[in-house]
Amino acid sequence: MTGGVELREMRWWDIAPVLALEDELFPEDAWSAGMFWSELAHARGPRATRRYIVAENGEGRLVGYAGLAAAGGLGDVQTIAVARDQWGTGLGARLLTDLLQHATAFECEEVLLEVRVDNTRAQKLYERFGFEPIGFRRGYYQPGNVDALVMRLTVQGTETDSDGC
DSSP, X not given: OBTTBEEEEOOGGGHHHHHHHHHHHOTTTOOOHHHHHHHHTTSSSTTOOEEEEEEEOTTSOEEEEEEEEEETTEEEEEXXXXXXXXXXXXXXXXXXXXXXXXXXXXXXXXXXEEEETTOHHHHHHHHHTTOEEEEEEEEEETTTTEEEXXXXXXXXXXXXXXXXX
16 A cells, blocks of 8 residues: 555545546546546446546545546556645556556557646656557647647557557
């Protein structure tokens, strides 16, 4: 555990505290409750295609969360967020490690993600895990019209053809 922080599966009752952290960290482009409900609807059961987790400190406060979608051999990191008072503790790396372990369980050959071009802290984390930049999505983050850097990780032990499909 990092500083008494435990990771566990996100459940419906986590949506309210997740939204509070989401609004604090991403005020311009925060996800809605409906987006989280939709993702969680695909996170349980034998046909699950999602993995959503939360990080909770020893006092029961939610201090981070992350989500992965998987389909057809491709994983997509949907979101990773860590409370500001937890930055630098390794919590982001723990969340990403969990998602990548589940990408392997989902038999993903590649994992993609988008990260704001101005979020160098997150970009450095992803690079440490082996993600490489492959392009940009102009104006991806709205309403601020901020570009996204698209990054890709080839999951160890898998092979893809030259165009990454």
